[in-house]
Amino acid sequence: MSCPKRARRSCACACRTLWAYGPCYGSAATPSGAGTRSRGWGRIGCGSPSATVRPTTPCWRCSVSSASDSPPSPPWDDAERAAVYRAIAERRDMRDGFRPDAVDDAVLTRVLEAAHRAPSVGLTQPWDFLIIRDRAKRERIRALAERQRALYATTLPPARAARFDGLKVEAIREAPVNIVVTCDPTRGGRNPLGRHVQPKTAQYSVACAVENLWLAARAEGLGAGWVSFFDERELADELGLPAHIEIIAYLCVGHVTAFPPAPMLALTGWARRRPLAWAVHDEAYGRRGLPGEDTVNLIEQTIAGIAPPDEDAIRDARDHQARLTKPPGSLGVLEDVSVQLAGLAGRCPPPLPEPAAVAVFAADHGVHAQGVTPWPQEVTAQMVANFLAGGAVVNAFAAQVGAEVSVVDIGVAADLPPAPGLLPRKIAHGTADMTAGPAMTSDEARRAVETGIEVARDLVSAGARCLVTGDMGIANTTASAALIAAFTGLPPERVTGRGTGIDDATHAHKVEIVRRALTRHDLLNVAPGRDPLEILAAVGGLEHAALAGFVLGAAALRVPVVLDGVIAGAAALAAAALCPRALGACVAGHRSAEPGHAAAVDRLGLRPLVDLELRLGEGTGALLALPLVQGAVRVLHEVATFDSAGVSEKDAGPRNDMITE
Numbered sequence: 135m136s137c138p139k140r141a142r143r144s145c146a147c148a149c150r151t152l153w154a155y156g157p158c159y160g161s162a163a164t165p166s167g168a169g170t171r172s173r174g175w176g177r178i179g180c181g182s183p184s185a186t187v188r189p190t191t192p193c194w195r196c197s198v199s200s201a202s203d204s205p206p207s208p209p210w211d212d213a214e215r216a217a218v219y220r221a222i223a224e225r226r227d228m229r230d231g232f233r234p235d236a237v238d239d240a241v242l243t244r245v246l247e248a249a250h251r252a253p254s255v256g257l258t259q260p261w262d263f264l265i266i267r268d269r270a271k272r273e274r275i276r277a278l279a280e281r282q283r284a285l286y287a288t289t290l291p292p293a294r295a296a297r298f299d300g301l302k303v304e305a306i307r308e309a310p311v312n313i314v315v316t317c318d319p320t321r322g323g324r325n326p327l328g329r330h331v332q333p334k335t336a337q338y339s340v341a342c343a344v345e346n347l348w349l350a351a352r353a354e355g356l357g358a359g360w361v362s363f364f365d366e367r368e369l370a371d372e373l374g375l376p377a378h379i380e381i382i383a384y385l386c387v388g389h390v391t392a393f394p395p396a397p398m399l400a401l402t403g404w405a406r407r408r409p410l411a412w413a414v415h416d417e418a419y420g421r422r423g424l425p426g427e428d429t430v431n432l433i434e435q436t437i438a439g440i441a442p443p444d445e446d447a448i449r450d451a452r453d454h455q456a457r458l459t460k461p462p463g464s465l466g467v468l469e470d471v472s473v474q475l476a477g478l479a480g481r482c483p484p485p486l487p488e489p490a491a492v493a494v495f496a497a498d499h500g501v502h503a504q505g506v507t508p509w510p511q512e513v514t515a516q517m518v519a520n521f522l523a524g525g526a527v528v529n530a531f532a533a534q535v536g537a538e539v540s541v542v543d544i545g546v547a548a549d550l551p552p553a554p555g556l557l558p559r560k561i562a563h564g565t566a567d568m569t570a571g572p573a574m575t576s577d578e579a580r581r582a583v584e585t586g587i588e589v590a591r592d593l594v595s596a597g598a599r600c601l602v603t604g605d606m607g608i609a610n611t612t613a614s615a616a617l618i619a620a621f622t623g624l625p626p627e628r629v630t631g632r633g634t635g636i637d638d639a640t641h642a643h644k645v646e647i648v649r650r651a652l653t654r655h656d657l658l659n660v661a662p663g664r665d666p667l668e669i670l671a672a673v674g675g676l677e678h679a680a681l682a683g684f685v686l687g688a689a690a691l692r693v694p695v696v697l698d699g700v701i702a703g704a705a706a707l708a709a710a711a712l713c714p715r716a717l718g719a720c721v722a723g724h725r726s727a728e729p730g731h732a733a734a735v736d737r738l739g740l741r742p743l744v745d746l747e748l749r750l751g752e753g754t755g756a757l758l759a760l761p762l763v764q765g766a767v768r769v770l771h772e773v774a775t776f777d778s779a780g781v782s783e784k785d786a787g788p789r790n791d792m793i794t795e
C-alpha cells in the first residue's frame with residue numbers, strides 16, 4: 135500500500151519532509167495511482183510510493199542542495215541558444231499577410247502543447263484554448279472587434295487616427311484558425327500556492343501560456359496576432375463561455391507570407407521600442423544600470439546624449455528652402471524653424487512633428503503662504519481635475535490642433551485620485567516656502583528633473599513626434615520670476631509680473647518676496663559656475679524642475695519641444711544652464727504677457743511664434759503655435775521646387791529677398 139509515512143521512512147535523501155505528497159523527481163515520476171491518503175504521485179528519490187524500493191542516489195533536490203561546490207549546470211550549445219533567442223527576437227504580432235492555407239493539426243497540437251507547458255501559479259494551469267475555424271462565427275467576431283475599433287478611433291487626435299487607420303482587425307477573418315485563450319481564475323481549489331495574496335497571478339499565468347504559444351508558432355512558421363478590441367462580455371456571450379471563464383487573448387493564427395523585421399506598430403510609427411537600459415534598475419527602483427555597467431545618472435546620461443545640431447542637415451534644409459517655389463526667405467521665421475528641426479533630427483526634411491503630446495506638469499508652491507496671489511492653493515488640484523475631465527482651455531486648444539493631453543502630478547499639495555490621462559509622479563506635496571529656506575531638497579529637485587526626462591521618454595516611446603510643455607500651479611509665476619532673475623541676473627522688479635492679474639499692492643509685495651528669496655539664497659547676482667540644480671532647488675517649483683527635465687529628455691531624443699509661457703521659459707533657462715545644446719530642440723511657442731518671459735526668451739535667443747498677450751499657462755500658447763511648427767516642416771516635405779514644378783526662377787540680378795508677394 136502506498137503511504138506517505140512509509141515512503142518518508144524509506145527514502146534515502148534529505149527531502150522527505152518537504153515532499154510528503156510530492157512528485158518523485160529522482161524516479162521516473164509515474165503516477166502511483168495507489169495509496170489511501172496520498173492518492174497521487176510517488177515521492178522524490180523513492181522510486182516508488184511504496185516503502186519497498188530504496189533509492190540508491192540522493193534525489194534531484196537533495197543533490198542540488200548538497201553540491202554548492204559542484205560546477206554550474208552548463209548552458210545549451212550555441213545553436214540551441216541561438217534558436218531560442220531567434221524565436222524571441224523574430225516573434226511578431228501579425229495583423230495581416232495571412233494565407234488561406236490550412237494549419238496542420240499536428241503542428242497546431244505542438245503549438246498548443248508549448249502553451250500548455252507554461253508556468254502557472256501553484257501549477258493551476260488555469261488556461262483553456264478554444265479553437266475557432268468556422269468562417270461565419272469569425273465574421274461575427276470580426277464585426278464585434280470592428281465596432282470597438284471604430285469607437286476607439288473616435289477618441290484619437292487626427293494624426294494618431296491616421297496612423298491607426300492602417301491597423302485593421304481583418305486578421306480575424308483572414309487567419310484560418312482563431313484561438314481564444316481563456317482563464318479560469320477559480321481553478322486549483324481554494325488555496326493554490328501563490329494565488330492567495332495575488333489573485334491576478336491566474337491571469338498572469340495564462341499570459342505566459344500565450345507567449346509560449348506565440349513563440350512556438352513562430353518557430354513553426356505560423357503567424358499569430360493578438361486582437362484585444364473586444365468588449366469582453368460581448369465576446370464571451372458570442373462564444374457561449376461559462377460565466378466564470380475570462381478571456382485573456384484572442385489570437386489569429388495561420389501561415390503568413392512574411393514576418394516583418396520589427397513590431398508593426400514601430401514600423402508604422404505608432405510607438406517605439408524602449409531601450410533595455412531604460413528598464414533595468416540596480417538594487418533600487420530608479421538606479422538604472424545594465425548588469426556589469428555602472429549605474430546611470432539619468433540627468434548626466436541625458437545631457438551626454440544631447441547632440442549638437444547636424445550641420446549637414448541644416449545646410450540641406452537651407453538649400454532646399456532656397457529651391458522651393460516661393461521667394462527665398464518669404465516664410466520668415468518659419469524657415470528658421472524648419473532648418474532648426476532638420477538640424478535637430480539630423481536629416482532633411484525632418485519628420486513631421488506630429489502626433490504631438492502636451493504634458494501639463496502640476497505642482498503647488500510653499501511661497502503661496504506669502505500672499506503672492508489671491509487664488510487659493512486648492513485651485514491647482516481643482517484645475518487638474520478640470521484638465522482630466524477635458525474642460526479646460528488646454529483641452530479645447532489641444533482638440534483644435536490635434537494634440538494629446540497628459541497631466542503629470544509632480545507635486546500637487548492634494549492627493550489626487552487615479553484618472554485616465556493622469557501620470558501620478560508626485561515628488562512632494564508642494565514645495566517649501568522659498569523665503570524661509572530652499573523650496574526643494576536637492577534630492578527632490580533631482581528627482582523632479584529625472585521625472586521630466588522620463589515623461590519625455592514615455593511620450594516619445596508612445597509615438598509623439600513633438601512635445602509641448604504645459605504647467606499648472608497656483609503661485610508658480612512667483613517661482614518663475616525668481617528663477618528668471620537668478621538665471622538672467624535681472625532685478626526682481628524687471629521679471630516679476632502680475633500672474634493671474636494682481637493689483638499694484640500685491641504686485642509690489644510679490645516683487646519683494648522674490649527679492650527676499652533671492653537674497654536668502656544668494657541668488658541676486660549669481661556667481662558663475664553655480665549649480666543650476668541648486669538654483670532650481672532653492673527657488674524653483676517641482677514643475678519647473680520637471681519641465682527642465684522634459685526639455686532635456688526631448689533634446690536627447692531629437693524631438694522638438696514647443697515651450698509655453700513664463701513657467702516654461704524659466705524651466706528652459708534651467709535646462710539651458712544644465713546643457714546649452716538642449717536649446718536646439720526648443721521652439722518658443724508664444725510670447726507671454728509676463729515680463730519675465732520676454733527676459734527668458736531673450737536670454738535663450740528664442741523667437742516666440744505667437745504674440746497674443748496670453749497669460750494663462752497650461753500649455754495654451756504653445757498649442758496655438760503647434761500648427762505653425764508643423765506647417766514649417768510640412769513645407770519641406772510637400773512644396774515643389776522650381777525644378778520639379780517647372781517654374782522659372784527670378785532673374786539673377788540684385789537680390790531682394792524682402793519681396794514676398
Ligand SMILES: Cc1cc2nc3c(=O)[nH]c(=O)nc-3n(C[C@H](O)[C@H](O)[C@H](O)COP(=O)(O)O)c2cc1C
Nearest residue numbers: 225226227228229301360361362363396397398399
Ligand atoms: C495583451 C496584449 C494585447 C494586444 N492587443 C492588440 C490589439 O488589440 N491590436 C493590435 O494591433 N495588437 C495588439 N497586441 C500586439 C502588440 O501591439 C504587439 O505585441 C506589440 O506592438 C509588439 O509587437 P511584436 O509583438 O510584433 O513584437 C497586443 C499584445 C498584447 C501583449
